Amino acid sequence: MxxxxxxxxxxxxxxxxxxxxxxxxxxxxxxxxxxxxxxxxxxxxxxxxxxxxxxxxxxxxxxxxxxxxxxxxxxxxxxxxxxxxxxxxxxxxxxxxxxxxxxxxxxxxxxxxxxxxxxxxxxxxxxxxxxxxxxxxxxxxxxxxxxxxxxxxxxxxxxxxxxxxxxxxxLRGASSSDLKGSLAGKSPVLNASAIQGTPLAVIAPSSASNGWSFQKPTSSPSVPLKVGDQMYRIEITGYRSKAVNRISKFRRSNRVKLVPFDKLSEEYQRIHRDGGVIASITPV
The missing domain is CATH 1.10.3130.20 (Phycobilisome linker domain)
Known part of the structure; x- marks a missing residue:
């Protein structure tokens, strides 16, 4: 999926x-x-x-x-x-x-x-x-x-x-290059995030100043937090209307949920099971 x-x-x-x-x-x-x-x-x-x-x-x-x-x-x-x-x-x-x-x-x-x-x-x-x-x-x-x-x-x-x-x-698009097209250059992109197992914000590419560069959110903590301490904002779209007659196919407007780190994976799976689409995940 x-x-x-x-x-x-x-x-x-x-x-x-x-x-x-x-x-x-x-x-x-x-x-x-x-x-x-x-x-x-x-x-x-x-x-x-x-x-x-x-x-x-x-x-x-x-x-x-x-x-x-x-x-x-x-x-x-x-x-x-x-x-x-x-x-x-x-x-x-x-x-x-x-x-x-x-x-x-x-x-x-x-x-x-x-x-x-x-x-x-x-x-x-x-x-x-x-x-x-x-x-x-x-x-x-x-x-x-x-x-x-x-x-x-x-x-x-x-x-x-x-x-x-x-x-x-x-991975930010088919035209990006790991040799010269990465903003990180030769520095590790994940580093502490991979070592600590910390999820990162997923932001849709849009422009040089908003999204495409996939920069680390300024709200990220400067020191590691214990599992469960960090809250994440999930923006969800794509839910279909649950009208009884099942005729409507219009999408509902975006919904937002605040989820602690230790519940993030569980919520992510539930959203997909319910037919939702996650537009972004950002730390609060």
Whole structure:
């Protein structure tokens, strides 16, 4: 289930574009489309010059010697990826981007960040890339022949709501780039929010000064609060009229609820079950 109207949240293109797969009987054009989609996803929509392409791996994919998954692995392990997102970025920035590029979501909290930090310390960069691509999650989502795509903006079984809100701070439209198009630059976008498991405001993109930059709300606390202390304002729209004859299809006007942190996930699920659409979630 998509969170809110996709066009309002900047993810309409992702919602409307089907996954890119390399199917049996593929044509040259199909393979080229897969290659372009892998570069776009794994490199965070950054421009790739001809001299930077991993041409040997491209040739192997065209010949059927490797699967799409293995091509994704080679691009993620390439000097191009390593120099852009690992060597030049702080560790937590690299980790949050690796989750976005390879699993299509934001990290799900401190334990996931800590796990990959341990892999990096003990086994190094290439082993860390393998830990994403060889994971059960990758296999279940994408398998051998589907290019990874963004999934974190939809509700997902077994995943925390905080990761869902975090992705919207990292993914602000199909034209944004993780290399030069992010306001955060090379600094971590989530940082304390991911470590503490704190949900962030979800604000629809609109303009440079209101929403699109997805800036941290000024009302956010400067020190961590205990679970349940922070209140969140949920703006809800999309409820259909519950007239007895069920004829009316007009939407009700927006409703607002104030919910404590420890009830946020429960309320979020209830709203979706009732057919509502969440327009925004902001800390009070």
């Amino acid at each position: 998509t969170f809110g109207p996709a066009s309002r949240l900047g993810v309409a293109r992702f919602e409307e574009t089907p996954p890119v797969e390399l199917l049996p009987g593929r044509s040259e054009e199909d393979v080229e489309a897969v290659i372009a989609a892998v570069y776009r996803q794994v490199l965070g929509n950054a421009y790739v010059m001809e001299s930077e392409r991993v041409v040997v791996s491209e040739s192997q994919l065209k010949l059927g010697a490797i699967s799409v998954r293995e091509f994704v692995r080679q691009v993620a392990k390439s000097d191009l990826y390593k120099s852009r997102f690992f060597d030049s970025c702080p560790r937590y920035r690299y980790t949050e981007l690796a989750y976005k590029h390879l699993l299509g979501r934001a990290p799900d909290g401190f334990e996931e960040m800590k796990y990959h930090s341990t892999v990096l310390d003990q086994q190094g960069f290439e082993a860390d890339i393998d830990s994403y691509i060889d994971s059960d999650e990758y296999q279940e989502k994408f398998g051998e022949f589907t290019v990874p795509f963004y999934t974190g903006y939809k509700t997902q079984t077994g995943k925390k709501m905080v990761g869902f809100t975090h992705l919207f701070k990292m």
